C-alpha cells in the first residue's frame with residue numbers, strides 16, 4: 273500500500289502537517305500503551321499478530337462444513353457486524369457472481385441490516401428451495417434488526433429441514449458469556465464463535481465476525497490476516513512519524529479539518545470497492561463524529577458519480593477533501609475494439625486497455641479537483657487481493673484510532689447510536 277499527501281500541500285503546508293507530528297506520535301503511543309479513552313476496546317491493535325493458527329483453522333473448518341451443507345448462507349448482522357465482511361467479499365467476488373449458476377462456494381447473502389418488510393419477505397421468497405444455512409452475528413446479542421431477521425431465518429431453516437438439522441446449519445458469533453444471542457445459541461446447541469470483549473463492532477473485521485463469512489465465500493482468510501499483520505508491524509509504536517503511514521494520514525486529515533475541510537470523500541475508480549467505502553464510512557463516522565466534532569465521511573464511486581456528484585465536488589461549497597483509493601492493476605485484460613466505421617470517433621483509443629482509460633480519468637479527476645479547491649490524498653494498492661485488503665483494513669483502523677485521539681474524542685464508543693433506539697422502543701411500547 274502506498275500513501276501520498278503531496279496533493280494537499282496547496283492547502284496545508286508540509287510544516288503545518290509536521291506541526292502535528294508530536295500529537296500523532298503521542299496518539300499512536302496511547303493506542304499501544306492503552307492510556308487513552310476507550311482503552312478497554314483496544315484488542316484490535318494487536319489482533320492480526322495475535323490471532324492463533326488454531327482459531328483460523330476452526331473458522332476455516334466451520335466454513336468448509338457449512339459449504340457442504342448449504343448453497344446459500346445468510347449472514348445476519350448490522351453495522352460492524354456485517355460491513356467488514358461485505359466489503360471484503362464484494363471486493364474479491366466476480367461482479368456478476370449472482371448470475372453464475374455453477375459455484376464452488378455458497379452464495380453469501382447479507383440480511384438483518386434493515387427493518388424492511390419487503391426485504392425480509394423477498395429474501396424468504398428467494399431462498400425457498402435452496403439449501404440454506406445462517407451465520408448470526410451480534411456482539412450485544414440484542415440489536416433489533418438482526419434479532420428480527422434471525423427469528424425469520426431460524427424458523428425458515430427449522431421448518432425446511434427440522435430442528436436437529438437446523439442446529440448444524442446455524443452458527444452464532446456473539447459475546448462469549450452475555451446477551452440473548454449467547455443464550456439462544458447455548459440453548460439450541462449452535463456452534464459459537466466469541467467476539468473478544470475488547471474489540472468493538474467496527475474494529476472486528478479480523479475476528480470471526482469478518483473472517484467466517486469471508487471464508488464461507490471461498491476467500492483466503494490467512495492472506496487477509498497476513499496483510500493486516502504486516503501493516504500492524506509497519507505502523508507500530510516504534511515506527512517514526514515520517515515512515516508511519518497511519519500517523520501521516522491521521523495528521524493530514526486533522527490538518528485539513530483544522531482548515532475548515534469538514535467532509536472527507538473516499539473516492540474509488542473500481543465498483544468492487546463500493547462496500548469497502550461503506551465499511552470505511554462506518555469506521556470513521558462512528559468513531560469520530562461526537563461531541564459536536566468530526567470529519568463527515570462520504571464516498572463516491574467514479575467515474576459513475578462524476579456524472580452526478582462530480583459537479584458538487586468540482587464546484588460546490590469548498591468544505592471537502594478527497595481521498596482516492598486506487599487499484600494499480602485490474603485482474604483481467606480487455607481493450608477497446610477498433611471500428612472501421614468510427615462513427616463515435618473513438619478510434620483514438622482503439623486497442624487501449626480499458627484500465628488505461630480509467631487511469632487517465634483518475635489522473636484527470638484528481639488534477640481537476642485540486643484546481644477546484646479540493647485537496648487530494650492518494651492511497652494505492654497493487655491489485656485487489658486478500659493480502660492488500662488486509663493491509664488497507666488495518667491501516668484505516670490504526671489511522672482512525674490515532675485521528676480520533678488527535679481530534680480529542682473517544683474513538684471507541686458510540687453513545688449517539690442509542691437515541692433512535694430509545695424513541696423506537698418507546699413508540700413500540702417496550
Ligand code: PA5
Pocket residue numbers: 350351352353409410411412413414415418472473474475558686
Ligand atoms: O461498531 C459498532 O459497535 C456498531 O456498529 C455495532 O457493530 C452494531 O450496532 C451492531 O451491534 P451488535 O453486533 O451488538 O448487534
